[in-house]
Amino acid sequence: MTVLSAPxxxxxxxxxxxxxxxxxxxxxxxxxxxxxxxxxxxxxxVSITGEWRGLVSVELPGPMAAEVTRRMLGxxxxxxxxxxxxxxxxxxxxxxxxxxxxxxxxxxxSTLSLxxxxxxxxxxxxxxxxxxxxxxxxxxxPLVVSVHVHA
Amino acid sequence: xxxxxxxxxxxxxxxLRRTVTELGFETLEAGNGQEALDHLEAGRVPDLCLIDWNMxxxxxxxxxxxxxxNPDWRGITLMMVTTESEHGQIVRALAAGAHEYVxxxxxxxxxxxxxxxxxxxxxxxxx
Numbered sequence: 001m002t003v004l005s006a007p008x009x010x011x012x013x014x015x016x017x018x019x020x021x022x023x024x025x026x027x028x029x030x031x032x033x034x035x036x037x038x039x040x041x042x043x044x045x046v047s048i049t050g051e052w053r054g055l056v057s058v059e060l061p062g063p064m065a066a067e068v069t070r071r072m073l074g075x076x077x078x079x080x081x082x083x084x085x086x087x088x089x090x091x092x093x094x095x096x097x098x099x100x101x102x103x104x105x106x107x108x109x110s111t112l113s114l115x116x117x118x119x120x121x122x123x124x125x126x127x128x129x130x131x132x133x134x135x136x137x138x139x140x141x142p143l144v145v146s147v148h149v150h151a
Numbered sequence: 152x153x154x155x156x157x158x159x160x161x162x163x164x165x166x167l168r169r170t171v172t173e174l175g176f177e178t179l180e181a182g183n184g185q186e187a188l189d190h191l192e193a194g195r196v197p198d199l200c201l202i203d204w205n206m207x208x209x210x211x212x213x214x215x216x217x218x219x220x221n222p223d224w225r226g227i228t229l230m231m232v233t234t235e236s237e238h239g240q241i242v243r244a245l246a247a248g249a250h251e252y253v254x255x256x257x258x259x260x261x262x263x264x265x266x267x268x269x270x271x272x273x274x275x276x277x278x
């Protein structure tokens with residue numbers, strides 16, 4: 001039986017904080033709440049299928065995606081160039097970790113997909129509805145993590 | 152000591168490479184289980200494999216079963232490093248032959264502690 005439920009905003013915030021702090025540093029933490037208009041540069045999503053079915057996605061502006069990439073690759077001072085391939089890889093791994101930990105909050109067993117990444121907004125299935133949305137800011141710019149469930 | 156890092160994400164391979172290099176390992180990398188098997192079949196047999204679960208071409212679980220099916224590779228220590236955290240999957244990986252299981256996100260200290268437990272890294276001597 002498919003369970004139609006969703007993680008709480010508090011749980012999603014906890015997951016995102018842990019992933020962000022572990023791999024992107026704690027000196028500049030995520031700030032909860034909307035941080036201005038989001039011009040989506042990159043986004044990524046993973047789907048979860050099984051006892052619980054949903055879609056976890058991350059949307060962030062291009063400069064933030066590049067900074068996330070630099071930090072995950074261990075590049076210094078923000079001066080090293082990153083390719084679109086590197087950015088897609090890093091943003092994909094980011095949503096993979098967030099999605100995997102959201103999956104662990106929900107009833108199982110279930111399966112996590114490989115990430116889908118897009119320059120711009122990633123397409124979502126037409127039969128999903130937003131169940132949880134985390135607006136946050138990092139470095140003064142906004143990002144959104146959302147959980148969609150199948151209607 | 153040599154470590155083979157198996158993950159389809161270059162960013163995650165970079166994080167793991169920095170982590171285990173700090174612990175004294177030389178590293179090899181593979182983007183999926185099949186690439187990792189290619190390393191082993193070519194004679195590049197490491198002391199340690201750090202293995203993601205979800206990868207294209209060949210996933211980490213299949214890689215573990217393939218390694219454990221070959222007696223020549225029984226000396227390799229296998230550590231899953233993955234976002235998969237369901238109890239059933241952890242049990243499945245350990246039953247297939249994984250020695251340890253680390254859930255992402257992880258800290259370098261968490262990896263070091265697991266490797267200390269496995270005897271692959273010396274415990275720090277108290278000052």
